Amino acid sequence: MKSFYHFAMQYRGVENKQDERKQLADWMFYDHDFPKLSVSYDEITRYLEMQVPFPDALKTFDELWDDYKENST
Numbered sequence: 001m002k003s004f005y006h007f008a009m010q011y012r013g014v015e016n017k018q019d020e021r022k023q024l025a026d027w028m029f030y031d032h033d034f035p036k037l038s039v040s041y042d043e044i045t046r047y048l049e050m051q052v053p054f055p056d057a058l059k060t061f062d063e064l065w066d067d068y069k070e071n072s073t
Helices: 002-013 020-030 042-052 057-071
Strands: none
Touching: 002 020, 002 057, 020 057, 042 057
């Protein structure tokens, strides 16, 4: 199973698309402390709760997590 980080990178750098998924993926890419190898919802949630990169980051993460779990089975 690939990590959540690797799943989210598909949203990074999408031209002409400035939505929250792209914003979160771009932030994760530049944050060197993000748990890039994690497949743990709890670990990533705790990290995001401490960092809060933008107002809807946790909501966006939950939406992406649902897609990640759906596509990882």
